[in-house]
Amino acid sequence: MEHVSTYLTPEIKLSCYEDHFFKSDVVFDHHLLIWFISGRTRIVQADGVHDFQTGDIFLIPRNQPATILNYPQDGLPHKTVVMSLTTDILRAFYSGHPVKAVSAPVPKIRSFRRHPLLESCLASLVPYFALEGPFLPELATLKLTEAISILRLIEPDLDGLLANFDDPHKVDLIRFMEKNYMFNLPAETFGQLTGRSLTTFKRDFKKVFDTTPQRWLTHKRLELAHYQLAEQRKKPTDVCYESGFENLSHFSHAFKKQFGYSPTRLPAPPAGRNSASEREAGRNHG
Incomplete structure (x- = not known):
């Protein structure tokens, strides 16, 4: 079976790879918040190798090269709930939540294994993927706002990452x-x-x-x-x-x-x- 993604909105999806290995070298345009339902992933970035599996929740920063290796595990598919925290969504959020000027932290993967607030937020989306009909935009806004608010509560320094909208500049x-x-x-x-x-x-x-x-x-x-x-x-x-x-x-x-x-x-x-x-x-x- 090929990779199947079920979208509630362009920013919220249920991703599923059935019983096969998958590799991709990517640079994500947006920050991704990911919750593992089943399966296993290895992510290779410049700062090291990260392994994730069932129950893990993590944030991948945008504009960072990565090699993604997805594996099925325990006879179950590789299945995740993914929230894309786009620049437009974050701009709208921070327009109502101004922050003081803060230095941007090192853009690295942040792990929140089985964090009860994030897990509750992301798990609450799963029943909607089985329903017919459109997912109300106001519900999507509420869920995205909830996720961003929880991230800021857990790690306040993330404002320096999430509220930084600069494009890559000429580097060494x-x-x-x-x-x-x-x-x-x-x-x-x-x-x-x-x-x-x-x-x-x-x-x-x-x-x-x-x-x-x-x-x-x-x-x-x-x-x-x-x-x-x-x-x-x-x-x-x-x-x-x-x-x-x-x-x-x-x-x-x-x-x-x-x-x-x-x-x-x-x-x-x-x-x-x-x-x-x-x-x-x-x-x-x-």
Whole structure:
């Protein structure tokens, strides 16, 4: 069965993946508040790897590259209730709830496992997905307002994130790419996230890295993959997806071309030694 999403409104949906693995490299345009009903997800971001399962509630910030890996679990589908906290919704909310100027916190995933207020708010939406007929707009506004209010109550510093409507500005290219190279995103998306047009991104990239984005990205991802296999003893399948490759066949071919052996046949490293490039890859990803 394919992925099925049932929408109450464009901002509120029930998402379901039936009994199959799913991978996607994405940058969300809006903050997402997600409640897990069943299944399991691994989210790889620049700050680390996050695992979520039944009962978990978490907020994913907008404009942050991520690799999403969805798995069925315990014979149940991967099922979530998702609220999209769009810029329009948040602008409307904060027009009636002005806040003092606050610094924006680090845009990272926030976890609220089985928080009773958030769980009650999101669980109350589930019966509506089975009903026929439209979901009243005023009900959607009430539910979204309730969710935002609870988030602010739990973590007051979230105002600095939720009330920040700035678009990505031109950032240091070296620092950004060293932090986010493991996400399999188009060059155009990397450009947008660094505040550049595609043409300017490619020009600036050539100037600072003296190569093309694709060549540099492939090399960096393979260095990370080798580190994860040799030092962290991860499985080739996990390494493939967490280091920015789309499938195991392409990963294995590229890995063998660069290192001379397949991901499943790494030579035993000398005791207590690993290459400088691998150590650097580990630091950048850890």
